[in-house]
Amino acid sequence: MTFMAMITCLPHMLLLANPDEWLVRLKQTIVHWLPGPWQFVISSLITIAVLIAVFGALFAVATLIERKGLGRIQNRPGPNRVGPYGVLQPMADAVKMLIKEDVVPRAADRVVHFLAPLVLVAPVMLAFSVIPYGQGLVPINLDAGVLFFFAVGAASELAVFMAGWSGHNKYSLLGAMRAIAQMISYEIPLVLSTVTVVMMVGSLSLVQIVAAQGGYWWGVIPRWNIFAPWGLAGFVVFMIAAIAESNRSPFDLPEGESEIIAGFLTEYSGFKYAVFFMGEYFGMFAISGLAITLFLGGWHAPLPYLGWVPSFLWFFGKLFIFLFVFIWLRGTLPRLRMDQLMNYAWKCLLPLALINIGVAVIWRFTAGWPGPLRWLVCALLIVLAFVWLEKTWMKSRELKPRTYHYAS
Amino acid sequence: MQAAFFIIAALIVIGGLAAMLVRKLVHAVLWLMVTLASLAALFLLLGAQFVGFAQILVYVGAVAILIVFAILLTRNSEWAKAGRLASPSWLVGVGIAGLATGCLIASILASSIPPGVPVPPAASVADIGQKLMTEYVLPLEAVGLLLTAAMIGAVIIAMPEDKRG
Numbered sequence: 001m002t003f004m005a006m007i008t009c010l011p012h013m014l015l016l017a018n019p020d021e022w023l024v025r026l027k028q029t030i031v032h033w034l035p036g037p038w039q040f041v042i043s044s045l046i047t048i049a050v051l052i053a054v055f056g057a058l059f060a061v062a063t064l065i066e067r068k069g070l071g072r073i074q075n076r077p078g079p080n081r082v083g084p085y086g087v088l089q090p091m092a093d094a095v096k097m098l099i100k101e102d103v104v105p106r107a108a109d110r111v112v113h114f115l116a117p118l119v120l121v122a123p124v125m126l127a128f129s130v131i132p133y134g135q136g137l138v139p140i141n142l143d144a145g146v147l148f149f150f151a152v153g154a155a156s157e158l159a160v161f162m163a164g165w166s167g168h169n170k171y172s173l174l175g176a177m178r179a180i181a182q183m184i185s186y187e188i189p190l191v192l193s194t195v196t197v198v199m200m201v202g203s204l205s206l207v208q209i210v211a212a213q214g215g216y217w218w219g220v221i222p223r224w225n226i227f228a229p230w231g232l233a234g235f236v237v238f239m240i241a242a243i244a245e246s247n248r249s250p251f252d253l254p255e256g257e258s259e260i261i262a263g264f265l266t267e268y269s270g271f272k273y274a275v276f277f278m279g280e281y282f283g284m285f286a287i288s289g290l291a292i293t294l295f296l297g298g299w300h301a302p303l304p305y306l307g308w309v310p311s312f313l314w315f316f317g318k319l320f321i322f323l324f325v326f327i328w329l330r331g332t333l334p335r336l337r338m339d340q341l342m343n344y345a346w347k348c349l350l351p352l353a354l355i356n357i358g359v360a361v362i363w364r365f366t367a368g369w370p371g372p373l374r375w376l377v378c379a380l381l382i383v384l385a386f387v388w389l390e391k392t393w394m395k396s397r398e399l400k401p402r403t404y405h406y407a408s
Numbered sequence: 409m410q411a412a413f414f415i416i417a418a419l420i421v422i423g424g425l426a427a428m429l430v431r432k433l434v435h436a437v438l439w440l441m442v443t444l445a446s447l448a449a450l451f452l453l454l455g456a457q458f459v460g461f462a463q464i465l466v467y468v469g470a471v472a473i474l475i476v477f478a479i480l481l482t483r484n485s486e487w488a489k490a491g492r493l494a495s496p497s498w499l500v501g502v503g504i505a506g507l508a509t510g511c512l513i514a515s516i517l518a519s520s521i522p523p524g525v526p527v528p529p530a531a532s533v534a535d536i537g538q539k540l541m542t543e544y545v546l547p548l549e550a551v552g553l554l555l556t557a558a559m560i561g562a563v564i565i566a567m568p569e570d571k572r573g
Contacts, residue, residue, distance in 0.1 A: 144458060147533065151462075154464060158472050161472075203534075204534075
């Protein structure tokens with residue numbers, strides 16, 4: 001395609017009925033110019049560059065929103081010196097992080113210390129590659145997208161261990177142990193709440209999961225999974241587990257500064273610290289993206305007559321709502337204690353996730369029932385089973401002072 | 409394709425060798441993870457998506473953490489004692505390794521390889537799921553039962569003494 005042809009087809013591209021196709025068409029046009037063997041490489045590189053640029057920018061915006069939001073919650077202005085209303089604060093932070101001295105402890109294991117931030121960030125970037133951001137806007141459409149997401153997520157535990165161990169600092173190691181125990185415990189409810197969605201849709205492909213949530217009930221209520229009782233319970237379990245997985249408050253024990261300084265980040269400074277910080281935010285974006293895809297209809301519009309808005313705007317709009325909730329929770333909830341954390345995962349979230357799978361099966365086999373009745377019965381089943389379970393089996397023993405086995 | 413195979417194969421071999429030769433146990437675990445992750449890459453290269461992802465999920469996600477915790481929670485085992493890597497049990501090790509290699513080579517040589525380029529069997533994740541839920545449901549249940557029993561055993565070991573009864 002010559003340049004002139006490109007110019008002549010541009011107005012045509014802009015007039016397409018579906019605005020989401022602009023981006024796809026644009027990439028196709030660029031790639032089309034290139035000689036055959038390069039097309040695949042350049043096409044992949046464009047996708048990768050877009051992902052890094054979009055989420056890098058989102059990271060900068062997120063840090064600003066978080067600092068401003070926390071400031072608002074705590075009745076202080078937040079950053080307000082760099083640029084108007086402090087909007088240039090992320091740039092200043094980035095420059096500060098880049099030119100800071102990179103301190104590596106003398107006793108540290110230098111290679112592992114260097115590799116840990118990379119091992120944390122690279123898998124999270126991989127996880128971005130399976131999320132559908134809009135209609136036709138998915139970097140790779142894998143058959144086993146959900147499985148891929150959790151598989152690459154598993155590598156972050158190893159990265160946390162590498163960070164905690166390589167510093168040869170007891171607070172680092174304790175923080176890493178806490179983080180790993182927490183991530184392993186909360187991964188189970190996370191995966192189990194995903195299982196219900198996979199069961200109902202009958203596919204592990206994230207694109208198909210989003211496609212299954214298209215359309216509207218009675219023309220108004222979107223067919224998102226969250227509007228089914230199993231979806232609502234699954235979403236609650238998923239979100240709590242997701243906050244814990246991304247080590248955010250109120251589950252930020254691994255970095256509890258009043259107890260273990262900064263956990264596994266204690267021995268990190270300068271740019272490596274910034275990379276860790278970025279990895280945690282990327283993890284938050286990725287898991288929010290998965291939650292949106294699984295329960296909130298992905299890029300689908302919430303109301304039928306809003307379908308003309310480009311679909312990726314819906315996705316990122318939902319992502320910003322998630323971001324707001326994450327910040328809101330961080331500003332309002334106190335940190336949990338270690339035993340509360342573990343009890344909550346194993347005695348509350350896990351049973352709820354298991355009950356939810358059972359109710360999802362009932363939902364599946366009552367497809368012929370009238371809608372509201374089916375909804376009410378299934379919701380009641382979840383609530384009653386959960387309340388009964390917690391009241392009878394999980395009755396917490398009377399409170400008494402904690403006993404320490406190995407410390408006195 | 410070929411180049412990718414050779415890079416991955418080199419990573420597997422280097423990782424395996426380093427895991428045996430490195431002195432610090434934690435380094436050995438990390439090298440082992442290089443091997444296992446490259447193995448997953450090899451599965452993906454061969455088009456076995458499910459096996460590749462499961463390999464990462466199980467080995468890099470769970471087994472690595474298990475080994476690491478075992479090393480850190482057992483006293484003084486993090487640092488290898490100064491001394492020779494070789495020991496009298498070395499010969500026995502060589503014998504066992506030789507025997508295992510011999511068995512593998514013999515079985516590979518004995519198997520017949522059909523002429524021409526083999527067509528990889530197309531097994532999608534959905535196919536594997538179908539098979540697991542229909543034909544192989546009993547083995548799956550048996551494995552599930554075994555793992556549950558192991559987990560209950562672990563809980564009993566971890567319980568405080570006064571509640572074990």
